[in-house]
Amino acid sequence: MPAVIQLPAGKALTVRAAADVFLDSLGNPNTVRNYAIGVGKIAERLGEGRPLVSVADDEIGEALELLWGTSAVNTWNARRASVLSWLGWCGERGYDGPAVPVWAKRLTPPDSETPARSKMAIDRLIARREVHLREKTLWRMLYETTARAEEILGVNIEELDLAGRRAPVRGKGARPRTRRRGAIREDFVLETVYWDAGTARLLPRLLKGRTRGPVFVTHRKPGPGKVVSARDICPDTGLARLSYGQARMLLDEHTALGGGPGTGWDLHEWRHSGLTHLGEGGASLLMLMAKSRHKKPENVRRYFHPSAEAIAEVTSLLAPSDGRR
Structure with missing residues (x-):
């Protein structure tokens, strides 16, 4: 269990103070190192001495775009996740402040x-x-x-x-x-x-x-x-x-061991791995669609990997009957 952090009382929490108490609450050194990059740079961009309550949602989105809008998908998602966790943590403890705007969406990694x-x-x-x-x-x-x-x-x-x-x-x-x-x-x-x-x-x-x-x-x-x-x-x-966001942070904490920001597993990988293993095991395209609930065959076709034995078995259906030469 992470240590309980005593937040400043009697005055508005500044952006820098909010960032510091959040990072101090994280118990895993790898998580602290990974999240410090996203939270720290956002705090600098917003103005560290500003009251957190004075920051607008769109300012968060604009800062994310300016800092990592042209970065790789995994980098964008990792930085966004760290800021999302930070602001959610502050809100849960009663400190009013901004949120990551809806338009600053998490991106789906390319297949x-x-x-x-x-x-x-x-x-x-x-x-x-x-x-x-x-x-x-x-x-x-x-x-x-x-x-x-x-x-x-x-x-x-x-x-x-x-x-x-x-x-x-x-x-x-x-x-x-x-x-x-x-x-x-x-x-x-x-x-x-x-x-x-x-x-x-x-x-x-x-x-x-x-x-x-x-x-x-x-x-x-x-x-x-x-x-x-x-x-x-x-x-x-x-x-x-x-x-x-909390689930994403926990997965990253356990899988980014020794790696840099964004190197941990992504929550989508569980779905991707399960479908891939089913495809490798011989599940039919229709069965994969039923399991994944995809509506279009092209979206699930990449998981369909029939074995050589399965191909040979279906090919045998084309063989002539015993009575024909």
Whole structure:
């Protein structure tokens, strides 16, 4: 557990002070080194002596664009993730400030740059003793379901079918939010994901008798200034749903060992690796589409790697019958 940091009281938190207390709260030296680059440069660009509350969202986005807008996709995503975690951390502790604007989006790495991790590498990472049960369960579930990280992070316990090893997720095809009588209503496309024995063994241990609320939660309750929806809070423990940015930071912390910023694994790699291994194992194109919930064959074709034996078997269907020469 990282040390508890005493934040300055009685006065507005400056940009520099906010950056320092956030970095001091990170326990892993590799994470501190990686995140210090993004957070430090953004703080310099914004003006270190300014009150954090005076910074606008668009200023954050513009600073990101100026510093790393022309960098590689992984570098942009790593820097953006560090700033997202920093600002989220401050907000959870009751310090008003900016957020990363919606238009400064996380970029999807090109397919050629998204590695498929080997089964051995995946098993070794999840088996490491220093990896918390929450992360073990999340990573194994992402790999076995081949679901998107935001889909799995959004699942609640009451939605799990533990016996059937399945759960509905709010799929990527969600319709835009609509406004009705002044209230915002979200319409989602619900799709089903399935997991296997690895996730089935870990989930009951993670839940520890909890029967409602988010499956994956933070280890600390949100601060008094943090506004969290009822769905995103465990009603029994008061812990909040684990965010995408937090999950990304945790994965980077365990996989960027000895590497520079952006060298850790990306959450998308679990989905990519799972589908690749299914394709290498002989899964048909239609089965891969059903598993991944892709709508277009061209989007899943890169995972389709039929073996020589499978090709020989299907070719045998073209052979003449015994009665013909």
